[in-house]
Every structure is written in C-alpha cells, then in structure tokens.
Amino acid sequence: MKKTLIITSLLLNIVFIAGASVIWSNKDNVFKRIIEVRADRLHSQFEMLSSEPAKVVFLGDSITEGGLWNELLPGVDVVNRGVGGNATGDLLGRIDQVFKLQPEKLFLMIGVNDLNRKFGPDVARSNYIELFDLIDKNIPEAEIYIQSVLPVNDDWKIIDNTHIPTLNAALKGHASQRGYTFIDLHAVFSDSDGQLLRNLSNDGIHLLGSGYELWRKEIASYLNDEHMVNQAKEAP
Numbered sequence: 001m002k003k004t005l006i007i008t009s010l011l012l013n014i015v016f017i018a019g020a021s022v023i024w025s026n027k028d029n030v031f032k033r034i035i036e037v038r039a040d041r042l043h044s045q046f047e048m049l050s051s052e053p054a055k056v057v058f059l060g061d062s063i064t065e066g067g068l069w070n071e072l073l074p075g076v077d078v079v080n081r082g083v084g085g086n087a088t089g090d091l092l093g094r095i096d097q098v099f100k101l102q103p104e105k106l107f108l109m110i111g112v113n114d115l116n117r118k119f120g121p122d123v124a125r126s127n128y129i130e131l132f133d134l135i136d137k138n139i140p141e142a143e144i145y146i147q148s149v150l151p152v153n154d155d156w157k158i159i160d161n162t163h164i165p166t167l168n169a170a171l172k173g174h175a176s177q178r179g180y181t182f183i184d185l186h187a188v189f190s191d192s193d194g195q196l197l198r199n200l201s202n203d204g205i206h207l208l209g210s211g212y213e214l215w216r217k218e219i220a221s222y223l224n225d226e227h228m229v230n231q232a233k234e235a236p
Contacts (some may be wrong), residue, residue, distance in 0.1 A: 035085035054079040057103040087113040088127035153195035156204030
C-alpha cells in the first residue's frame with residue numbers, strides 16, 4: 001500500500017511538473033489569451049452600454065482603464081473606455097463604440113503597448129493617422145485631447161523609454177496639424193533621467209493613486225469645470 005502511494009505521488013508530481021512546463025513554455029500565448037478574453041468581456045459591455053451619449057470619454061489601454069474616473073472627476077459626465085493590453089491597432093477595431101457615445105470631449109492615451117508588443121513606433125504612427133482620420137470624420141465637433149505616452153522606469157523589464165519620445169513627438173505634430181489639444185503628461189510624470197517617477201507606480205508602468213491624482217490635476221482645466229480646477233489647485 002505504501003509503495004503504491006509513493007508511486008502514485010511520483011506520477012502526480014511528474015504530471016504536474018510536465019503540465020507546468022508546457023504552460024511556462026507557452027507563457028506568452030497563455031498571457032495573450034488571458035488579455036484577449038478579458039478584452040472581449042469589456043467589449044461586450046461597451047457594446048451593450050454604448051447607446052447613451054457621454055460628455056467626456058477616456059480612451060486608451062490599461063493605464064486609462066485603471067482610473068476610477070467617475071470618482072476622480074466628481075460631477076463630470078465621464079465614461080471610461082480603456083482596455084488593458086490595447087495597442088493603437090486595437091483601438092481601430094473598437095473605435096465605433098466610442099463614436100456611438102458622441103462625446104463632447106475625448107481624452108486619448110495610447111501607444112505604449114505598441115512597444116510592449118514589439119510592433120514598433122512606425123506601426124503606431126501609421127495607426128495614429130488612420131485613427132485620427134476616423135475621429136475627424138465621425139465626431140468632428142468633439143474637442144480632442146491627445147495625452148502623451150507616459151514614461152516607464154527600470155522596474156518595467158519589457159521595454160525602456162527609447163521610443164516613447166518619438167511617439168510623443170508624432171502625437172504632438174498630429175495634434176498641431178488637426179487642431180487637437182496636446183497634453184504633455186510625460187514631462188510631469190518623468191524624473192530627471194526621463195523615467196517614470198517611482199512614487200507614481202509599483203511596477204514601472206501602471207499608476208498608483210498618486211499617479212491618477214497628478215493626472216487629474218493636469219487635465220482639470222480642460223474640463224471647464226471650476227470646481228475641478230479649484231480642487232486641482234488645492235491638491236498637494
């Protein structure tokens with residue numbers, strides 16, 4: 001009996017180790033699938049909810065998604081359309097859901113996942129042009145606020161800041177050409193070495209509450225809300 005238990009235990013351990021090895025060897029595909037199915041769940045909600053107009057829409061990736069914008073911007077009719085893992089190409093596939101909202105103001109931040117996912121800055125720049133053409137066509141009266149891609153720091157091991165200034169320069173140029181407002185968040189989120197300030201993140205890319213408070217403070221004046229502007233001025 002004891003021998004049988006030992007053999008059974010050994011076999012179970014072998015199966016477990018083999019299974020873990022398969023998962024680890026395919027970890028990129030596993031993580032990709034987790035991101036994809038989560039995005040699908042959000043998209044299905046967006047599709048269900050996107051019939052009512054919204055005055056302010058935040059659009060982007062996980063950095064946007066992580067903001068509790070309804071609480072960060074009390075009294076503002078705001079909708080969050082951030083989706084973790086999204087790159088510029090992903091926005092092209094779901095931008096129609098934003099157009100259905102007919103926002104008066106659109107705050108956009110996107111691009112860092114084009115680098116994380118190894119698409120590169122050239123792909124991002126090309127997608128920007130297509131995205132902005134669609135915005136101009138479908139919500140021509142909206143005020144468009146292009147927010148710079150934020151820096152990362154050394155805690156984030158996937159990419160460094162090499163291409164982020166290039167993306168931001170492209171965004172600033174597009175904003176100028178199209179009459180959008182460019183908001184340079186990068187400057188206030190960076191330390192003297194151009195890295196994301198460490199008190200704003202716990203992983204080198206995603207924001208803590210201090211990061212969202214700084215973000216809120218930087219955009220308050222663009223919301224034309226006196227209460228919000230006064231709150232921003234009083235914030236530490």
